Amino acid sequence: AAAQGLLAGINAALAVQEKECWLPKRDKSYIGVMVDDLITKGTNEPYRMFTSRAEYRLLLREDNADQRLTPEARSIGLIDDKFWQSFNQKYESVKKETKRLKSVWIQANDKQASEVLNIKLSHEYSLEELLKRPKVDYKLLSQIDNGKPFLEDSTIISQIENQVKYEGYIKRQLDEIEKYRRNEKTILPNNIDYDSIKALSSEVRQKLKLYMPETIGQASRIQGVTPASISILLVYLKTYKENV
Structure with a gap:
């Protein structure tokens, strides 16, 4: 009910301004999933929002909510300049660090890195490849001397870890979303x-x-x-x- 009220309020304000209504997509938010479900499936009882209802739930994570919705909020006038600037700075940091992890290589003979990771390096690895390993997180990775400097902002680190570790699954869902968008058009x-x-x-x-x-x-x-x-x-x- 609260989500529907929020959506109604946003669109009431847009209507007063004679602007096009905003309808969230199901690949962008759980509100979008709910609205689409109610339109296409209906309900005979109170609607309950479960993550299992969202086929793109790997992309609808808590850590990337701002990445998904801030640009849309900005386009309909819900985000001020200060917040928008902060948002862009955050994702510029995510982009730069992700690029750096791909470009910094740890050699097979780096004993300190092997000790930190508790593995024997059979050949050279990029920091990104090492981060994809099951028992390696960004905090552990940051102890590698030849990989420095690392970031300290936990929100940015969480974003980077999820993007790197689930890259294959995320790409697969993005391909599915592309097909979904073609059907929506x-x-x-x-x-x-x-x-x-x-x-x-x-x-x-x-x-x-x-x-x-x-x-x-x-x-x-x-x-x-x-x-x-x-x-x-x-x-x-x-x-x-x-x-x-």
């Missing part, structure tokens, strides 16, 4: 006669008529609408556009 005309699309099952046609999704992305998240149904809709849209 594929508009479903509001005058579609779903009953005329006989290739769709009667259940799917009923669901589409009930929720009237605005995009292919929304349609794909309606319970009971299968990937095969989405493929049929895409083929239909291609024919529809050719005939318009």
